[in-house]
Amino acid sequence: MADHLLSWMTFAPVIGAAVIAGLPGRYKDFTKWIAAAATAVPLLLAVQLFLQFDRTTANMQFTEHYTWIKSFNIEYFLGVDGLSVPMVLLTALLSFLCIIASWRIEKAVKGYFSLFLLLEAGMMGVFCALDFFLFYVFWEVMLLPMYFLIGIWGGPRKEYAAIKFFLYTLAGSVLMLLAMIAFYYNVKDPVTGGHTFNMLHMMDQANHGGILALSNVRFVIWMGLFIGFAIKVPVFPFHTWLPDAHVEAPTAVSVILAGVLLKMGTYGLLRISYPMLPDQAVGFMVPMAILGAVNILYGAFCAMAQTDMKKLVAYSSVSHMGYVLLGMSAMNEAGINGAVLQMFNHGTITAMMFLCVGVIYDRAHHRDINGFGGLGLQLPVYTSVFSFALFAAVGLPGLSGFVSEAMVFIGAFPTHRTITIVSALGIVVGAAYVLWMLQRVFLGEKNAKYDSLPEISARELCTLVPIGIIVLVLGVYPMPVLDLMKVSLNHLIKVVAG
C-alpha cells in the first residue's frame, strides 16, 4: 500500500461501493459496516500521509505516474503537495464521520452507501490528480452520486435542488473542459515536444505557446476556468444552487457539500488558475477581492434573514468562503496561507454545524429557528456542542476559525485596504446571525412541546467530538496544518506574484 498510497485512498471507496452493490439488499447492517471500513481505509492512510509528508519541499510527493491513453498523452498522474494534503485529510475525515452520521438511513441503504463511497472517490481523486484530464474526470464523476444522493434521500424540494445543482455545476465544468483542451494544444511537453495534459508542465510558462501567448486569449481562458470554479465555491452571483442543495440534501450529504465540495472550487483556482495563468491571476486580484467582500457580506446578511437553521448554515458557508477568496486575492504569505487554512477550518466547523442541525431535525422533524426555544435546559450537552460550533463559526479566539480569518485579514489589509475594512463588517454581521439564532433556539422560554426530546446520542457525539477537538487544537496551535502547506504555498506565491 505504501507505494500506491494515493491510489488506495482514492479507490478503496470504489472497491467498497462495488462490494456493496453486489450484496443482497437485506444485509442492511453489514452494508453499513462495509461502508465504514471502506472509508476507514482512506482515513488511516491519511494519517500515514500526515506523518510521512515532507514539510520542507514544495515538490509533489507520493507521486504515481503511468500512461493511460498513449495516443493522446493522457496519464494517470497522482501526487500531493502542501495545498492538497489538508484537503485530502479533510475529505478522508469527513467521509468517515459522515458514514457514521448516516447510520440511521433506512431507505435504499445499498444505493445510499455505494453512491456515498463513489462520491468520496471522486473528491479524493480531484485533490490528488495532477493530470488535467484525470482531474476533469474525477471532477465530473462526483456529480452522479451527488445528484442521486440529493434527489432520492433529500427533502421536499429535492428534485428541484438536485437538477439545479447538476445543471449549474455542469455548466461551469464544460467551460473548464474547453479551457483544458486549449491548454492541451498550446502547451508543449518539454521532454517529448508533444501536447500534454500534465499539470506541472502547464504550470511552467516556458512551455506555453500558440494562442497561450496572446494575453486576450489568456484572459478568456482565465474567465472560463474562473466561472467553472466560481460556481463550485460558490461565488456571488453563481451561488443560488447552494441554499437549495444544502437544505434539501440529507445531513451527511450537506456536510460533504459544504465541507469538501465547496473547497474544490477554491482548490481549483489555486491548483490550476493561479499557477497556469499567473499574469491573469495578478490582474484579477481586485475583482477577486471585491467578490470575496460581496460573498462575506451578502452571505452574512442572507443568513441573518433565514428562519430555517439549515439555510442559515448554508448562507454562512457563502459568507465564510468569501474569506477564502479575500485571502487568495491578497497574493501574499499571510493571505494565501490564511485562505487555505480557512478552507480546512470551514470544512470542519461547517460540518459540525450541519451535523448539529441534523441531530435536532432527526428529533423534532423541523428546523424552524422560531419553533424552538429554551432547548438549553432540555438538551444541555447538545446545546454546548452546537454552541461550540457556532462560536467557532463566529471566529471566537481560541477556536480555529479565528486564526484563519485573522490571517486572511492580515494578508488582505496591505493589498486591498478599503475592501478589507468593509469585509471586516462581515464578522459583526456573522456574530449577529449566529447569536440571534442561539438565543432563539436555546435560550428563553422553554417550549413545552419539546419536553420529551431525547438528548444527543453517543453515536452522534462520536461524529462531533473528533471535529470539535480539531477545531479547538487548531485554534490554539494551528501549526500542524500551517506547517503542512507553508512551503508549497510560498512557492505558489513566488510563481504567481514573482
Added chain:
Amino acid sequence: MSVDMLQIPDWSDLGGFLPETVMFGAFLLALLGDLVVRRRPVVPFAVVMAGALTALALSFAGLDAPERTILGGLVVVDGMAAFFRILFSLIAVATLLVSWASEEIMGRSRENKGEYYALIALMTGGMMVMAEARDLLMLYLSLELVSLSSYVMAGYMRNSLRATEASLKYVIFGAVSSGVMLYGLSLLYGLTGSLTYAGVRDALAAGAGDPLSLLTVCVLLLAGLGYKIAMVPFHFWAPDVYEGAPTPVSAFFSVGPKAAGFALMIRFFYTTMQPAVDRVDWRLLIAVLSVATMTFGNLVAVRQVNVKRLLAYSSIAHAGYLLMGFLMLTAEGLQAILFYLLVYALMNLGAFLFVVALNNSLKSEHLDDYAGLGFRSPWAAAMMIVFLFSLTGLPPTAGFIGKFYLFAAVMHEGWYWLAIVGVLNSVVSLFYYMKIARTMYFTKAPADAPAVPIAPLHYVTLVLLAAPTLFLGLYWGGFKDLADRAVQHFTAL
C-alpha cells in the same frame, strides 16, 4: 459521358466486396428460408445473425488496407469502409437481439416475422454500400436502397395506425428529399461532366462551376443527405417515425442510417467538394446547420413526455454534434466522428433497448409510466442511467470520451465559438436526460404499477451494450485506434 463508367466489372473484385455480398446473400436466403419453413422466424433470424457475424469477422482485415476501387469504379474499399462495415454489422447484431425478444416484433399477432429479419440484412448491406460509394449513381442507388427498405420496416406493424402513419410520412418526406437531391446531383453532373467522385473533384479543382450554382448544388444535396442523418431543417420526419415505428426499428434507424448518412457525406464532401471550398463556403453552411440541429434537437427534447420521442429529438441533437466534427476537414475530426458514431451506436441502442424491454410489459413509453423503475427494476434502470450519462457526455462513460474528441478537434482548428455552442448544448441535454432519471428514481411508483419483468435476452443485450459504454469511458485506447487506423489511408484529407 466519362469513359470509366463503361468499364466491365471484374469478377475478382467481388473478393473486396465480401461483407456486402454476405449480407445480400443472407437477405435472399432469409426470404427463401421464410418461404420454405413458414411460421418459423428463427430460420431467417439465424440466417441473418450468421450473416452479420460473418460480415463482422470479414471486415476487420480491411482496416489497414490502402484504398482500392472496385466494381468498375462504383465503390471504393479502404480502412474507412472497413470501419463502417464493422459498425453496421455490430448494429445489425444488436438490432437482431433487441428484436427477437420484443413483443412489438415477435408478438403473437404479428405476421411476416421472417421478412422483418430479411429487411435488416438488406438494409445493413445497403448501408455498407453507402459508406463505399464513390460515384454519384452509386450514391443515389445505395441511398434509395436503404430508404426503401426503411419505409417497409417503419410500417412493419401494418395493423397499427401509428406505424402506418409513420411509414407514410417517412415515404413522403423521403421521396421529396431524394428527388431534390437527385436534382442537385444532375446539376453537379452538368457542371463537371463526370459521375465519379474523382472526375467531379478534378473538374471542380480545374475551376468548373460558379459560386452560385455550387451553393445550389450543396444545398440540394444537403436536403437529401440531411434527411438521412436527421439534420435541421430536414428532420421533421424523425420524431414521428421514431415514435410510430416499432421501437426496435426506431433503435435501428437512430443509429444505422444516420451513421451511413455520415459515411456517405464524409466521402462525398471530403473527396469532391474540398477543392470548391474557396468558391462556396460549405463549411460555414454546415457549421450553421450544425448549431441549428443541436440547439433545436435539445430544446425541443426538453418538452417531451414520450420517451421514444424524446430520444428521437436527442438523436437529432447528436447529429448536430457530429456535424461539428464533419466540417473540420482534418484527420482528427474524422477520427472523432468515427469514434463518436461507434460510441453513439452503443449508448443510443442501449437507451432504446431499455424502452423496448419495458414496452413488453408496460405497453407504454410515456415518461410517467417509468415512475419508480429505479426500485422496480434496479439493474436495468442502473444500466439506463449509464446510457443516459453517456448520451449527456459525462465521465466516466464512453459518451464523454466521444464528445471530448469532437470538441478537441473543433478547438484544434480554431472554431472556438462552435465548441462553446456545443458544450452549452450538452448542458441543456443534461436536463432532459435527467428527466428520465428523475422519473425512474425520484418519483414514487403508483401502488397499482405493474411488475416489469425483463426478457433474459434483453438483460443480456443490455449488459452487452452497457459494459462497453462504461469500459470505453475508462479505457478507450484500443477502440480509438480502430478509428485512427480507419482513416490513415483516407486520401481525400
